[in-house]
Amino acid sequence: MPHIVLEYSENLENRLDMGALCHALKDAAASTGVFPPAGIRVRAHMANHVVIADGDPRHGFIDITVRLGAGRDAAAKTRATDAVFDAASDFTSEVMASTPFMLSLELREIDPEYSRKASSIRDYLPPEMH
Template sequence: MPHVVIEYSANLDGLVDFEALIEAVRVAAVETGVFPLGGIRVRAHRADHAVIADGNPAHAFLDATLKIGTGRDLETRKRAGAHVFQALSRALDPAFEKTTVALSCEIREIDPELNWKRNSIHDALKQSA
């Protein structure tokens, strides 16, 4: 973990380089030093049908959720979340210059009793190191 799930309005497509954005988020997650490299996932999903605020079709949104495992203190979570949010915000600067955008980001802790995993990436990263 984290798994960063990004949902965004379709009208951001021409304004944002989403390949660069998801890479910036991945790098920011690594830079926090909080998350194991093999657990980081970043994905973005376009919302083709969305209406925002007063219905103005120029309004755009991007919502990011960091799904993380439990066990980190509040200050660590706040620091990591703020760092990822800054990366998202910088990547959206071009869109903010051209239209109205609502950017949101939250952290959700995953209950370890209700979470199942199978991941061979950790072992592969150890072998390649």
């Protein structure tokens, strides 16, 4: 049930292909073995109104939240966060090198006691993705 959620500043809309970034993060997450591929969900939301640091409108950001079910050990969580962050860093390296830009990631565990789920996605996927 991993969710990877990106929030990003509007000024990145024409500088980065957010759809391609979502695919890159999905691929990075799947490659770790920590996230079940059938459950990976990546989405990006643009923030229309942003003030960063001194308010210079050139400043940009991407904030990534990774939410996953509880129960993984520290090594698995580190492997997962490093893989997703490294993929985001690679994808945004030109923006980082050429403009004022902030990239951040936080992993949050989902408390199973208060989490509910329903899905038919696996019914439509090949068995190797389950």
